[in-house]
Amino acid sequence: xxxxxxxxxxxxxxxxxxxxxxxxxxxxxxxxxxxxxxxxxxxxxxxxxxxxxxxxxxxxxxxxxxxxxxxxxxxxxxxxxxxxxxxxxxxxxxxxxxxxxxxxxxxxxxxxxxxxxxxxxxxxxxxxxxxxxxxxxxxxxxxxxxxxxxxxxxxxxxxxxxxxxxxxxxxxxxxxxxxxxxxxxxxxxxxxxxxxxxxxxxxxxxxxxxxxxxxxxxxxxxxxxxxxxxxxxxxxxxxxxxxxxxxxxxxxxxxxxxxxxxxxxxxxxxxxxxxxxxxxxxxxxxxxxxxxxxxxxxxxxxxx
Amino acid sequence: xxxxxxxxxxxxxxxxxxxxxxxxxxxxxxxxxxxxxxxxxxxxxxxxxxxxxxxxxxxxxxxxxxxxxxxxxxxxxxxxxxxxxxxxxxxxxxxxxxxxxxxxxxxxxxxxxxxxxxxxxxxxxxxxxxxxxxxxxxxxxxxxxxxxxxxxxxxxxxxxxxxxxxxxxxxxxxxxxxxxxxxxxxxxxxxxxxxxxxxxxxxxxxxxxxxxxxxxxxxxxxxxxxxxxxxxxxxxxxxxxxxxxxxxxxxxxxxxxxxxxxxxxxxxxxxxxxxxxxxxxxxxxxxxxxxxxxxxxxxxxxxxxxxxxxxxxxxxxxxxxxxxxxxxxxxxxxxxxxxxxxxxxxxxxxxxxxxxxxxxxxxxxxxxxxxxxxxxxxxxxxxxxxxxxxxxxxxxxxxxxxxxxxxxxxxxxxxxxxxxxxx
Numbered sequence: 001x002x003x004x005x006x007x008x009x010x011x012x013x014x015x016x017x018x019x020x021x022x023x024x025x026x027x028x029x030x031x032x033x034x035x036x037x038x039x040x041x042x043x044x045x046x047x048x049x050x051x052x053x054x055x056x057x058x059x060x061x062x063x064x065x066x067x068x069x070x071x072x073x074x075x076x077x078x079x080x081x082x083x084x085x086x087x088x089x090x091x092x093x094x095x096x097x098x099x100x101x102x103x104x105x106x107x108x109x110x111x112x113x114x115x116x117x118x119x120x121x122x123x124x125x126x127x128x129x130x131x132x133x134x135x136x137x138x139x140x141x142x143x144x145x146x147x148x149x150x151x152x153x154x155x156x157x158x159x160x161x162x163x164x165x166x167x168x169x170x171x172x173x174x175x176x177x178x179x180x181x182x183x184x185x186x187x188x189x190x191x192x193x194x195x196x197x198x199x200x201x202x203x204x205x206x207x208x209x210x211x212x213x214x215x216x217x218x219x220x221x222x223x224x225x226x227x228x229x230x231x232x233x234x235x236x237x238x239x240x241x242x243x244x245x246x247x248x249x250x251x252x253x254x255x256x257x258x259x260x261x262x263x264x265x266x267x268x269x270x271x272x273x274x275x276x277x278x279x280x281x282x283x284x285x286x287x288x289x290x291x292x293x294x295x296x297x298x299x300x301x302x303x304x
Numbered sequence: 305x306x307x308x309x310x311x312x313x314x315x316x317x318x319x320x321x322x323x324x325x326x327x328x329x330x331x332x333x334x335x336x337x338x339x340x341x342x343x344x345x346x347x348x349x350x351x352x353x354x355x356x357x358x359x360x361x362x363x364x365x366x367x368x369x370x371x372x373x374x375x376x377x378x379x380x381x382x383x384x385x386x387x388x389x390x391x392x393x394x395x396x397x398x399x400x401x402x403x404x405x406x407x408x409x410x411x412x413x414x415x416x417x418x419x420x421x422x423x424x425x426x427x428x429x430x431x432x433x434x435x436x437x438x439x440x441x442x443x444x445x446x447x448x449x450x451x452x453x454x455x456x457x458x459x460x461x462x463x464x465x466x467x468x469x470x471x472x473x474x475x476x477x478x479x480x481x482x483x484x485x486x487x488x489x490x491x492x493x494x495x496x497x498x499x500x501x502x503x504x505x506x507x508x509x510x511x512x513x514x515x516x517x518x519x520x521x522x523x524x525x526x527x528x529x530x531x532x533x534x535x536x537x538x539x540x541x542x543x544x545x546x547x548x549x550x551x552x553x554x555x556x557x558x559x560x561x562x563x564x565x566x567x568x569x570x571x572x573x574x575x576x577x578x579x580x581x582x583x584x585x586x587x588x589x590x591x592x593x594x595x596x597x598x599x600x601x602x603x604x605x606x607x608x609x610x611x612x613x614x615x616x617x618x619x620x621x622x623x624x625x626x627x628x629x630x631x632x633x634x635x636x637x638x639x640x641x642x643x644x645x646x647x648x649x650x651x652x653x654x655x656x657x658x659x660x661x662x663x664x665x666x667x668x669x670x671x672x673x674x675x676x677x678x679x680x681x682x683x684x685x686x687x688x689x690x691x692x693x694x695x696x697x698x699x700x701x702x703x704x705x706x707x708x709x710x711x712x713x714x715x716x717x718x719x720x721x722x723x724x725x726x727x
């Protein structure tokens with residue numbers, strides 16, 4: 001997509017170039033990085049960028065999946081196929097294991113979610129696998145606390161983020177120096193928007209899980225949000241499951257990811273839908289609705 | 305291909321910075337740009353409405369959209385740089401929204417470092433203020449090629465042409481002391497929307513464009529240096545597979561210039577010359593590549609090259625020196641220690657340095673050079689001479705923002721304590 005005569009890059013190619021630069025900085029500055037992989041489109045794009053960054057060598061870091069146990073089957077199948085196809089190495093941190101070993105306590109009630117518990121599993125996994133940098137697909141346009149986060153984001157020995165004491169980040173120079181026990185989070189697609197991600201997936205013909213496309217599914221309605229009916233969610237007496245054509249804008253834990261009423265079954269149709277939609281993708285995430293500073297608070301504790 | 309996609313794949317990227325406080329109407333302006341380009345979603349707007357109501361402010365406070373941290377919302381100020389995104393059918397925009405107060409100079413500097421354009425708001429009732437000078441100076445120091453002065457709140461001076469012209473004249477006089485290539489002046493009312501996205505009918509005397517038109521059309525392709533060939537090596541790629549047995553590729557982001565296969569290059573610091581055998585962007589082999597592309601290059605000869613080295617054009621070499629003079633902006637609560645030692649990072653090159661001398665401290669409100677008080681504390685800017693443990697390969701910042709910039713790191717705390725622009 002470059003125009004050889006004017007020597008200018010389109011904005012997507014400029015973003016791609018920036019992201020590749022960041023991924024190579026991670027590989028150069030850290031000994032044992034991992035790519036946090038959820039099976040969602042953002043982490044899939046990060047993996048695609050990593051393949052480009054190190055080609056013809058293999059991606060020099062493993063994928064780490066923090067598995068809440070409340071997965072969409074399609075997401076897990078997709079993850080395993082991708083690992084197989086590209087010969088990547090997969091590490092798994094299990095929230096179920098954290099519950100079984102008493103590291104965390106399962107939430108109860110109708111709004112029970114394992115989303116918050118993930119933080120402990122994530123931090124335990126980073127320690128277990130001696131990870132010094134966890135690469136994530138977080139984007140600054142997602143949420144207002146994320147808008148303030150650095151590309152190379154420092155975490156203290158407790159895995160905590162200190163938003164008021166972040167390192168200044170200038171030009172394309174990233175400072176990943178740290179003390180033993182501390183680690184970093186790196187966000188190579190910080191400057192991408194949801195639309196950028198979709199257009200890039202189309203441009204590069206990147207495979208994504210079928211969940212993103214419109215399909216028939218048993219769902220139920222709660223607080224105006226459509227949820228997939230699953231064994232992981234307890235229905236209230238007035239909540240009746242029904243069949244509906246839906247798709248997901250984000251792919252996360254089943255207990256906190258809402259679906260959208262959508263007929264979009266191709267990338268082009270999804271893009272048209274994203275272009276005309278009037279709510280953010282996190283608008284259907286129950287985890288962000290807990291308070292005005294829900295994301296900031298979770299991030300301080302070590303969330304993605 | 306749908307229309308949305310067709311246009312999208314041909315857009316370019318403009319990064320701009322805004323500095324200011326709520327009083328300047330900065331948040332109102334950003335809110336208007338975002339809202340009118342439909343970058344604010346209903347649920348975000350709803351959240352802002354709710355939060356505004358909770359605070360008891362009668363109006364919807366658009367600053368709540370950008371001030372994302374709890375402390376910022378509690379204190380009603382912007383503390384940190386926030387990045388916001390919007391797109392029009394012509395261009396994609398990244399706003400680095402920064403606080404305007406002097407105690408956040410370091411945040412303004414950070415936001416300015418990657419910007420092609422700076423918007424500086426001037427209150428039409430007050431004219432040039434201390435902070436106007438400060439923001440213009442930072443834009444100039446950080447080498448932002450385009451500056452747009454928005455003379456705001458024109459509605460409060462009855463859209464008076466003479467007021468606008470007087471302020472423009474003062475700004476031009478002041479800016480002659482700075483190094484900004486492209487100055488623009490637009491009379492606006494962010495609150496009423498005059499000349500922001502829509503042309504004002506209240507100022508028929510103004511012949512120029514709206515702010516949005518300027519942002520969409522300003523020529524930025526010429527901002528990058530396509531003359532001096534500079535390729536800082538970030539990472540060496542050695543697949544060591546059967547298929548790619550002897551492949552040794554040098555990965556990096558081109559900092560300046562155009563590189564073509566078959567051309568002679570010189571490697572710093574070794575000084576060895578070779579020719580470019582191949583250039584790869586991902587799995588595609590290409591004939592030529594240019595800044596700011598991230599590529600992998602292979603050379604025809606086996607030369608020892610590692611991270612921190614630089615591949616350059618042979619007839620136009622960067623400067624090589626252990627004595628590096630910089631305009632330094634200090635970020636840390638712990639002040640600069642004259643004679644102190646710091647880690648320095650320049651592109652992908654790590655070294656150590658000693659602060660040999662502070663020439664002067666800049667009063668960034670008056671642009672006076674202070675040679676009496678040379679103590680450099682947080683948010684101070686001064687001209688400093690560094691002595692590095694090994695030569696750096698650099699260009700002047702005014703020639704190349706990528707190869708002319710560096711950061712200093714405290715070796716004890718690992719914090720980034722300063723940013724330097726090589727002069």
